[in-house]
Amino acid sequence: MIHEVDSLLKGLLEGGALAGADVKIAFDPPTRDWAARQNAPAFDVYLYDIREDVHRRERGLAEVRDERGVVVRRRRPPRWFRLSYLVTAWTKQPEDEHRLLSAALATLLPHELLAPDELPGALAALGLSVPLAVSGVQTEARSLAEIWSALGGGLKPSLDIVVTVPFPAYPDYDAGPPVTEGAVVRARELDGPLEDGERAHQARHLTAGASEPGDGPARVPGAPIRPGAAR
Template sequence: MIHEVDEVLKGLLTGGALTGTGVEVAFEAPTRDWAARRNAPTIDAYLYDIREDVRRRERGAVAVRDDRGVVLKRRQPPRWFRLSYLVTAWTKRPQDEHRLLSAVLATLLPREVLPPEELTGSLAALGLTIPLTVAGLHTEARSLAEIWSALDGELKPSLDVVITAPFPAFPEYDAGPPVIEGAGVRVRGMDGTLDGSPVRHHSPRDLAGRGRAETVSE
C-alpha cells in the first residue's frame, strides 16, 4: 500500500504546475551526502512518519459484491494510516527552490480528495477516496527540527504533505450462497395428510385447531 501511495504522489508532483519542467522526483532521505550528489533540479518527498488515524477505525464487516450485487465475501473494514512526507526542493539557488515549492503548492492544494480512478493497485480496488493535506499544522510527535537533526541535514524550507490511505484488513471470509428457494407452510390434518397447496403468512391463531404445521421448501 505504501509504495502505491508513493506512485500516486509522484504522479501528482510530475503534473499540474510542474508539467514539462523535467524536475526529478525522489523519495530519498535528504541527508548531506544525498544532497551533495544532486546535479539536477529535484523535488524530494521523504516519508518520515506512518501513523494510524484511529478516528477512522470502524467495526463490523464489509460485504464484497460482484457486478450483479451478489455478496461473495465479507471482510473487516480497512484501517486508515497517515503517511507524512517531508517535501523539499533542491537546486543550485534558493530562489529556484522557492519557485519549485510554489509549483508544488499550486499542484497539490486543489487536490484535497483523490478519487479511486486516480489510484492504483489495491488502493483503487477498495473504491474509496483518500484525503490529502499540504502545509497543514504539524501535529506529529517529532518536530521538523528533530527530523532534520536526525538526518544530519541543514534545515531548509519544506512542505508537510499528508496522505491518509486505507490499508485492507485481513482475512476475508467466504459468504454463503444466496437463497434462491422460498419457504412455505403446509398444514397436516388430523389424519396425517398434507393439504394440497402451501399456506403462506398464517398466524398461529389461524393455524390453531387445523392440525400440525410443517415448513417445506417450494
C-alpha cells in the first residue's frame, strides 16, 4: 500500500495549481548530498514515519458478499496506518521554493478526504475513503527539528503531509454454504398412539418401579393396594 500512496501524492502534486509545471517529484531522503545533485526545480516527498492509528482499530469479522448478496467470506477489518511525509521544494532561490510550497498547499487542501474512486490500485479496491492532513499539529514522536538533524541538514520550510490508509488484515475465512431449505421438525402428538419401540420402553420403565413425570408411585401389577393409595 505504501507505494500506492507514493503514486497518489505524486499524481496530486503534478496536478492542480502545479499542472504543466516542470517540477521533478522525488522520494529520496533530502540530505546534503542529494540536494547538491539537484539542478532543476524539485519536490522531495520524504516518508519519515509509519505507525498504526490505534483509535481506528476494529474488532470482529466483516462479511464479504457476492453479486447475489450471499456471504462467501469473512475477514478481519483493515488496520489503519498513518504515513507521514516531509514535503520540501528545492530551487536556486528561496522565493521560488516558497511559491512552489504555496502551489502545493493550494493543490492538496481540496483533497482532505479522498473517495475510493480517487485512489489507485488495491487501495481503491477496499472501498474506503482515505483522509489526507496537510501541515496539521505535529503528533509524531519525532519533531521536525530532530528529523532534519538526523538527515544532516539545517531546517528548511516544509509541509507535513499525513495520509491515513487501511491495510488488509489477513487471513480471510471461508463462509459456510448458505441455508437454502427450511429444517423439517416432526413431533408426535401427546395423546397419539405409541410406536412399538416406545411402548416396549415404557413397559420396562414402569415394571422397574419408575414413574412418569407428574404421576404417583408406580405399582407392580398384582400387588395389593394400600389404604389411601392413589388408584
